[in-house]
Structures are given as C-alpha cells and as structure tokens.
Amino acid sequence: MTISASSPIGIFDSGIGGLTVVKAVQALLPSERIIYFGDTARVPYGSKSQVTIRRYAQDDTGILMKYQPKMIIVACNTVSALALDIVEQVGKGVPVLGVLAAGAELAVRHSRNSHIGIIGTQATTLSNAYSFAINAIDPDIEVFSTACPLLVPFAEEGFINHPAARMIAQEYLAELLARKIDTLVLGCTHYPILKEMIGDIAGPDIHIIDSAEAVAAKAGQTLAENGLLNDSEIPVSPHLLVSDLPQKFKTLCRLFLGNDIPDVELVEV
Amino acid sequence: MTISASSPIGIFDSGIGGLTVVKAVQALLPSERIIYFGDTARVPYGSKSQVTIRRYAQDDTGILMKYQPKMIIVACNTVSALALDIVEQVGKGVPVLGVLAAGAELAVRHSRNSHIGIIGTQATTLSNAYSFAINAIDPDIEVFSTACPLLVPFAEEGFINHPAARMIAQEYLAELLARKIDTLVLGCTHYPILKEMIGDIAGPDIHIIDSAEAVAAKAGQTLAENGLLNDSEIPVSPHLLVSDLPQKFKTLCRLFLGNDIPDVELVEV
Numbered sequence: 001m002t003i004s005a006s007s008p009i010g011i012f013d014s015g016i017g018g019l020t021v022v023k024a025v026q027a028l029l030p031s032e033r034i035i036y037f038g039d040t041a042r043v044p045y046g047s048k049s050q051v052t053i054r055r056y057a058q059d060d061t062g063i064l065m066k067y068q069p070k071m072i073i074v075a076c077n078t079v080s081a082l083a084l085d086i087v088e089q090v091g092k093g094v095p096v097l098g099v100l101a102a103g104a105e106l107a108v109r110h111s112r113n114s115h116i117g118i119i120g121t122q123a124t125t126l127s128n129a130y131s132f133a134i135n136a137i138d139p140d141i142e143v144f145s146t147a148c149p150l151l152v153p154f155a156e157e158g159f160i161n162h163p164a165a166r167m168i169a170q171e172y173l174a175e176l177l178a179r180k181i182d183t184l185v186l187g188c189t190h191y192p193i194l195k196e197m198i199g200d201i202a203g204p205d206i207h208i209i210d211s212a213e214a215v216a217a218k219a220g221q222t223l224a225e226n227g228l229l230n231d232s233e234i235p236v237s238p239h240l241l242v243s244d245l246p247q248k249f250k251t252l253c254r255l256f257l258g259n260d261i262p263d264v265e266l267v268e269v
Numbered sequence: 270m271t272i273s274a275s276s277p278i279g280i281f282d283s284g285i286g287g288l289t290v291v292k293a294v295q296a297l298l299p300s301e302r303i304i305y306f307g308d309t310a311r312v313p314y315g316s317k318s319q320v321t322i323r324r325y326a327q328d329d330t331g332i333l334m335k336y337q338p339k340m341i342i343v344a345c346n347t348v349s350a351l352a353l354d355i356v357e358q359v360g361k362g363v364p365v366l367g368v369l370a371a372g373a374e375l376a377v378r379h380s381r382n383s384h385i386g387i388i389g390t391q392a393t394t395l396s397n398a399y400s401f402a403i404n405a406i407d408p409d410i411e412v413f414s415t416a417c418p419l420l421v422p423f424a425e426e427g428f429i430n431h432p433a434a435r436m437i438a439q440e441y442l443a444e445l446l447a448r449k450i451d452t453l454v455l456g457c458t459h460y461p462i463l464k465e466m467i468g469d470i471a472g473p474d475i476h477i478i479d480s481a482e483a484v485a486a487k488a489g490q491t492l493a494e495n496g497l498l499n500d501s502e503i504p505v506s507p508h509l510l511v512s513d514l515p516q517k518f519k520t521l522c523r524l525f526l527g528n529d530i531p532d533v534e535l536v537e538v
Contacts, residue, residue, distance in 0.1 A: 041321050042311055047425075052310050052513045153422040156316075164433035244321045 003070045003094070005230050008033035008239070009219065010064030010094075011073045014056075015043035016156065016249060017189035018075030019256035021099065022238050024216035025073070026257075029223075031230045034238035035067045041243035041269060044152055046078045046121020046188065053123060057083035059269045061090040063241065070228050073215055074098040077188050078121050081129035095222055100124075102218045103185050103211030104133035110207045111141065111183040117176035117206075118145040119198075120187030121152070130187055144179045148172040148188070155190040158255060161197050169194070173201050185209040193255065237262040243269045272339045272363070274499050277302035277508070278488065279333030279363075280342045283325075284312035285425065285518060286458035287344030288525035290368065291507050293485035294342070295526075298492075300499045303507035304336045310512035310538060313421055314347045315390020315457065322392060326352035328538050330359040332510065339497050342484055343367040346457050347390050350398035364491055369393075371487045372454050372480030373402035379476045380410065380452040386445035386475075387414040388467075389456030390421070399456055413448045417441040417457070424459040427524060430466050438463070442470050454478040462524065506531040512538045 009029075011021055015038050022036050039045075039060055045053050057079045064072055072091050074080045079087070080098030088096045107116050118130045124147075131143040151172070154165040176184065184206050186192055192210050199208050223229045239262070242249045246264040253261045278298075280290055284307050291305050308314075308329055314322050326348045333341055341360050343349045348356070349367030357365045376385050387399045393416075400412040420441070423434040445453065453475050455461055461479050468477050492498045508531070511518045515533040522530045 041317060048310060049514045149426055150422055150428070153419055157418055159419070162437075164436040167433040167436075168431075245318045 003068065003228070005070070005228050006033070006232070007070035008035045008067055009071050009073060010035045010037075010067060010069035011075050012037040012039070012060040012064055013075040013189055014038070014045040014078065015040050016252050016256065019253065020189055020192040020212040021073060021075035021215060023257055024212040025219060026238065028216045028220050029229070030235040031232045033230070033236050035064060035069060035241070036238050037063050037241045037267070038249065039243050039269060040245050040249060044121070045076060046123045046152065047149060048123065050082050050123070053078060054083040054086050057086050058090055061087045063267060063269070065090060069094060071219060071223065072096045073219060075189050075212070075215075077211065078123045081124045081127040095226070097215055097218055097222065099189060099211040099215045100129055100187070101133055102214035103187065103209055104130055105137065106214040107183050107185050107209045108134055108137045108141065110209065113180065113182045114138070114141045115179055115181045116141055116143050117179065117181035117184045118143060118187045119148045119151070119172065119176070119184065119191065120145065122147045122149055124187055130185065144176050144181060146172055146176055151194060152188065152190045155193040160194060165194070166197055166201070169198060170201050173198070177202065181206060183207045183209060186211060240264045241267045243267060272337065272497070274339070274497050275302070275501070276339035277304045277336055278340050278342060279304045279306075279336060279338035280344050281306040281308070281329040281333055282344040282458055283307070283314040283347065284309050285521050285525065288522060289458055289461040289481040290342060290344035290484060292526055293481040294488060295507065297485045297489050298498070299504040300501045302499070302505050304333060304338060304510070305507050306332050306510045306536070307518065308512050308538060309514050309518060313390070314345060315392045315421065316418060317392065319351050319392070322347060323352040323355050326355050327359055330356045332536060332538070334359065338363060340488060340492065341365045342488060344458050344481075344484075346480065347392045350393045350396040364495070366484055366487055366491065368458060368480040368484045369398055369456070370402055371483035372456065372478055373399055374406065375483040376452050376454050376478045377403055377406045377410065379478065382449065382451045383407070383410045384448055384450045385410055385412050386448065386450035386453040387412060387456045388417045388420070388441065388445070388453065388460065389414065391416045391418055393456055399454065413445050413450060415441055415445055420463060421457065421459045424462040429463060434463070435466055435470070438467060439470055442467070446471065450475060452476045452478060455480060509533045510536045512536060
C-alpha cells in the first residue's frame with residue numbers, strides 16, 4: 001500500500017455525530033480528501049458493551065482501509081475510549097488519532113484550577129479513559145465525569161434548544177458544576193450540536209472543549225510532521241459512507257456541515 | 270421438528286421493551302415456557318431502514334428457532350409492521366403473532382367514534398401498517414399516527430414520569446388529541462412503561478391500548494385452538510437471551526418483570 005500526500009484521511013463514527021469532526025477538518029485543511037463512514041445500522045455505540053464496541057470498531061476500520069487512507073481519525077469518543085488499539089491493529093501502521101486524547105490534551109492546557117469535567121456516553125464515562133489520559137499528562141488534575149445518555153437522542157432528533165432538553169442537561173451538569181470545574185469536555189461527538197445550550201447552562205466562566213476542533217488541529221500537525229499535507233489548492237467534498245439510511249443521513253448533514261451536501265453511499269457491515 | 274404442548278413460546282424484540290409482552294404472557298399463561306431474545310447489540314430498530322430491519326428480524330427468528338418453539342410472538346412493533354413475512358418464512362409453519370395486528374384488532378373493538386390514534390417509532394408510523402390493519406377490519410375508521418422517537422430513550426433510561434418526558438409526550442400527543450381520538454394505541458413495545466404518564470396526558474375519556482396484553486390474549490386463544498396449551502401447573506421462569514450487556518438487561522428486568530429475575534444468557538448475532 002502506498003501512502004502519499006494525496007491519499008485521503010479516513011474518519012469514522014457510530015453514526016452522524018462524527019460529521020462535527022469532518023466539519024472541523026474541512027475548515028482547517030480544506031484541500032484534504034476525506035472518507036467518512038457512519039455506522040448508522042448499529043448506532044448508538046455508547047450504551048453497548050466493550051466487546052461489542054471493539055467488534056464494531058474493527059469492522060469500521062476495515063471499511064476505511066479499502067480507501068488506503070494516510071491517517072485514520074476515530075471521531076467516536078466511545079471507540080476512542082475502548083477500542084483504539086483495535087483500530088491501530090487493523091490500520092497496520094497508518095497513524096490513528098482519537099478524539100479523546102486530543103480533547104484531553106486541550107482540556108489540560110485550558111484548565112487553571114485543575115478541576116475538569118467530562119460529559120459522555122455511559123461506555124465512555126465507565127471506562128475512565130478521560131481521567132487516565134488527563135492524569136497521564138498531569139496527575140494533580142481532578143477529573144469529574146457524568147454520563148448523559150439522553151443528549152444523543154436529543155441531538156439526533158434536532159432538539160437543540162428545547163426546554164425539555166435544557167431541563168435534562170441542567171440535571172446532568174448540576175453535579176459537575178458543584179465541583180467548581182473551570183473546563184468542560186464535550187466527550188461525545190454528538191454534543192457539539194448542543195454546544196450553545198450547554199455553554200449557557202455552564203455559564204461564561206467555564207471553558208467548553210470541543211474535541212472535534214482539537215483532533216482537527218492534531219491531524220494537521222501530524223500530517224505536517226510526516227510531510228503528508230495535501231498541497232493541492234482545490235477544496236474537495238468529503239466522500240460519505242453509511243451502513244443504513246443514506247437519505248436520512250443526507251438530510252441530517254445540513255445540521256452538521258451547513259449547505260454543502262455531497263452524495264451519501266450505502267455500504268454493508 | 271416435533272412441536273408439542275410442552276414446546277416453548279419464542280418471543281423477540283429489538284431490546285428490552287418486549288419484556289412487557291413476556292410479563293403479559295406470563296400473567297395469562299403461567300405454565301408456558303418462554304424463550305425471549307432481545308437484540309441489545311443492535312437496538313434500536315425503529316429509526317433504521319426496512320432493509321436493515323428485515324435482515325435483523327431474520328437473524329432474531331433464527332435464534333429462536335433453535336429452541337423449536339410452538340409459536341413465535343414478535344414483540345417489536347417495528348418488525349411487526351415491516352418484516353412479519355420474513356419471520357413467517359424463517360419460522361417454517363410455526364404460528365407467528367405480531368403485536369401490531371393484536372393491538373389493531375383491540376383498538377377497533379374499543380373505539381366508539383371511529384377515531385383511533387397511534388403512537389410508534391419512525392419506521393412503524395412511516396409504514397402505515399396500523400392504518401392498513403385497522404382499515405382492513407373497518408374501512409370507515411380514521412387513523413391518525415405520530416412518531417415519538419424520544420419516548421424509547423426516556424423509557425430505557427427510566428425517565429418514567431420526569432417533567433421533561435411529560436413535556437415532550439404532551440407535544441407528541443397534541444395533534445392526535447386535537448383529532449378527537451377516543452382510542453390510543455401504544456404502538457411501540459417500550460411505551461407501556463410510560464403508560465401512566467401517557468394516560469394522564471390523554472385524559473380519562475381516551476382508551477389506551479397496550480398491545481402486550483392484546484397479543485398475550487391472542488396467543489392463549491391460538492394455542493387453545495391448536496390443542497397446544499401447556500397444561501402443566503408448574504409456573505416456569507422465562508429463558509432470557511440477549512446479544513449484548515446481559516448484566517444491564519438483568520438490572521432493567523426489574524422495571525419490566527417485577528422482582529422475579531431469571532438468568533440472562535449472551536448469544537451472538
């Protein structure tokens with residue numbers, strides 16, 4: 001397999017949430033070709049077991065590998081927390097970046113009082129992967145996590161600023177806010193859609209970390225270090241693959257990517 | 270394959286919701302052996318495509334067939350709406366009952382003003398399967414449907430009477446109530462968990478149809494007609510199978526079955 005600067009960047013997620021990462025990569029690196037796979041036939045991952053999540057991650061990576069990517073970005077926090085090693089195995093030497101490590105690093109850089117809050121899926125918070133990643137950089141930081149399972153369906157149904165969504169988010173965040181955190185990581189790729197509402201509830205003194213932007217920055221840096229940045233100046237549309245409901249995905253794309261909606265291809269897992 | 274009165278009844282659902290059917294069958298036919306399969310590795314079905322739902326229904330039926338059931342009950346409204354023929358094919362002559370037909374019949378019997386409301390998943394309401402089933406019995410009945418995608422996660426997370434769940438349910442039901450329905454079908458196997466709240470919102474003049482009880486009654490009747498009722502007087506615990514997270518399933522069982530919690534076995538799909 002020959003990897004070159006013109007090879008694509010492969011990105012995958014359990015479903016549609018990872019498009020927040022596609023958007024961030026596109027904004028930062030508009031000349032890069034992106035292959036995106038969303039496993040819409042088996043979404044969500046965050047409420048499932050580690051064994052199942054690892055099996056799904058293996059399949060997802062296999063699909064991207066057919067396109068000979070120069071890098072794989074795991075846009076799913078749950079997979080980043082529980083199955084990054086499987087992605088690396090199947091990726092056979094292709095650099096792999098997970099949203100989790102990127103978000104953790106950025107959170108450490110921003111926190112002043114060393115109290116960081118994490119919101120994510122059940123599987124991500126139970127894994128303690130954010131605590132491990134943050135404390136590996138700075139063991140003195142206190143990390144507080146809360147699972148917010150209902151925020152994914154709210155985001156997927158477009159209840160972006162509904163009073164019921166706000167009420168539930170307030171309950172989820174109450175304990176973290178009581179811990180005097182100064183930094184809050186959106187530890188699920190769906191949450192950036194609810195960023196404004198979450199920011200409102202958290203208040204102006206808490207810095208919100210969006211892992212999508214963090215991982216895009218890290219991708220640019222890694223590609224530059226390896227001499228693999230695409231220097232073509234023609235912006236290209238991402239190539240989108242899903243395992244179910246391409247039409248619905250296309251409609252939802254508007255919410256994530258804005259107006260530029262490419263075709264969506266159906267693949268089997 | 271030899272089917273006898275002592276053969277089990279096979280029941281399946283996309284996840285945990287079908288336990289409302291297990292409970293209703295147990296209450297009515299306590300001597301029957303029940304094999305239940307919940308596809309917790311691929312839940313939910315109701316937001317996925319017909320092709321995918323049919324593929325999953327085929328797998329689920331195959332798992333139950335290994336136990337040589339004397340009857341298969343499709344506890345999932347989405348599969349009942351979109352894939353009952355696949356279940357019958359894989360079932361090779363074993364009688365198949367779907368919650369949808371049972372609920373539709375009961376609704377027709379109860380409605381006085383011929384205005385029936387249906388709430389269900391996206392896939393179920395888009396299929397119009399309830400309208401077809403109801404109008405096949407009585408073409409003069411007007412059927413009004415609304416998809417309520419957020420009620421499944423509310424039920425699964427145990428938000429049974431939370432003000433946010435109530436607010437969303439009120440929005441979902443507003444249009445149906447404006448149509449002056451006198452009968453409301455809970456067209457998703459998760460909704461009986463929210464029955465009290467939904468009944469409160471609908472008010473005392475609307476009859477709520479719980480398809481779980483309807484299908485249990487029909488199962489008893491069909492078995493009696495075929496001389497296949499189990500006349501042993503020893504009540505038996507159901508045999509529960511899931512494709513993921515057996516421990517979580519066991520915990521959630523309390524919500525559905527009460528205190529009697531049998532072991533849960535993990536199977537691969």
